[in-house]
Amino acid sequence: MDRNNLTIILNSFHSFHHLKRITNKLSSEKFIIVENSNDRKVLNFFRKKKNIKVIMPKKNLGYGAGNNLGILCSKTQYCLVLNPDTELTIKNVKILKNKIFQIKNFGILLPRLKNGISINAFKNTSKSFIPIDEKCIGKHYASGCCLLINKKKFKKKIFDENIFLYKEETDLIKRTKEKKIECFLLKDCYVTHFGSSSHEKSLNIEAELFRNWHWMWSNFYYYKKHYGYIYSFLKFIFILTKSFIRKNLSLKKEQKLIYKSRFEGLKSSMNNEKSWYRMKI
Numbered sequence: 484m485d486r487n488n489l490t491i492i493l494n495s496f497h498s499f500h501h502l503k504r505i506t507n508k509l510s511s512e513k514f515i516i517v518e519n520s521n522d523r524k525v526l527n528f529f530r531k532k533k534n535i536k537v538i539m540p541k542k543n544l545g546y547g548a549g550n551n552l553g554i555l556c557s558k559t560q561y562c563l564v565l566n567p568d569t570e571l572t573i574k575n576v577k578i579l580k581n582k583i584f585q586i587k588n589f590g591i592l593l594p595r596l597k598n599g600i601s602i603n604a605f606k607n608t609s610k611s612f613i614p615i616d617e618k619c620i621g622k623h624y625a626s627g628c629c630l631l632i633n634k635k636k637f638k639k640k641i642f643d644e645n646i647f648l649y650k651e652e653t654d655l656i657k658r659t660k661e662k663k664i665e666c667f668l669l670k671d672c673y674v675t676h677f678g679s680s681s682h683e684k685s686l687n688i689e690a691e692l693f694r695n696w697h698w699m700w701s702n703f704y705y706y707k708k709h710y711g712y713i714y715s716f717l718k719f720i721f722i723l724t725k726s727f728i729r730k731n732l733s734l735k736k737e738q739k740l741i742y743k744s745r746f747e748g749l750k751s752s753m754n755n756e757k758s759w760y761r762m763k764i
Contacts, residue, residue, distance in 0.1 A: 489513070489561045489580060489631075492553035494546060496520050496762075501567035503528070506535060509576060515553045519543040543761055545647035551640050560635060566628040570675040578672040579631050586612060590664035591656065592631040597673035612667040617657035619668065627652020629674040636664050643708075647758040648694070649701040657709060688737075689762050695741050696748035696760045699726075703752035716753065723749050 491512050495502055496519045506514055506529070514535040518525045520543070529535045538556060540549070554562045561583060565571060575594060582592055593615070619625045630652060632641060636659075642651050656666050699722070706715040726749065730742035748760065 487513070488559045489563060489583075490515055490553075490557040490559045491563045491565055492517070492550055492557070493565060493567055494519070494549040494553060495525070495567050496543060497522055498567035499525055499528070505565070505567065505569075505571075506532070509571070509573065510534075512576065513559065515556055517544070517549045517553045519545070519549055545644075545758075546649075547642035547646050547651045548644040550651075551642050551644060554632065554634065554641060555639060557634075560633065562632045562634060564627075564630045564632060565674075566676065568677045569628050570677070571629060575672050575674065578669070582612065582667075582669060582672070583631075586667060588636075588665065589667055590633055590636040590659050591666040593625050593666070593668050594629050594672040594674040595668065595670070596626055596628075597675045611670045613670070615656070615666055615668045616660050617653045620653045620656060625668055626674075626676055627655075628676040630655075645758065646701050646704065647760075648697040650705040651701075654705055654708070692740055692744040693760065693762045695744040697758065699745045699748035700752040700758050700760070703749055704758070707752070719749060719753070723753070 489512070491505075491509065491514050493502060493505065493514060493516045495516060499522060502516060502525065512534065516525065516529065516535060516537045518537060518539050521539075526537045526539055529537050536556065538552060540552065544552060550564050554564075563576075563579065571594075579592065579594070586592065592612075615625060620627060634641075641655065643654050646654065659666055703715055703719050706718060723746065726742050726746035730739055730746050733739045733742060751759070
């Protein structure tokens, strides 16, 4: 098996500084950058790099559809979906490539979060990898910020494109496990996730509103998709009420805007509206 049978997918929105950092550090790897903004400097800077392909969609596709596009345009069997606001060392890329040989018939491999917590699961086994499910995501030791995907195990559209941001990886791993395709967490492979910093700093305030809207929309959508509307409504009605009260009673302007975003995102999802909110820049 060719150890170079891997493409790193970087799905970006105004993340030029991170794109330069990652591609410089991992300069021997193949990259596909999906730049969801109209930032032409990304295309101009990378156009002469033979190992880097830049795709600029006509609109912001979000996490799911953006990564699907990058994966679709790749020519390798394996794709490493990597958030721009991460750090993955050359050593850990090599570990990932070695695991492709060692682990047979996997669907998804996940490194551990270097800045996360340790888990007991590895204490009782000598194995360097353990099977996981969607419940492990977001538990401070596993994250969708870095996923090694075996394309042969999936159809063309791997991620749910209805989800613009958040819960995409949880949904993917749940669907993958339901199809009896294995997902593994790697013991000795690490990625650092800085979190909430994939964009330029000038966008921080708008990005906070954007994240809160999509966090609520995507959570309700995920539970509705997998557990039904009634279960999801009962689970989230208290959160909707709390957000409504706080958006009206909070004294600080920024807090009022944040709770308003949460309320509007959750209300839109409960009304079966599409994930329509985009950053105003």
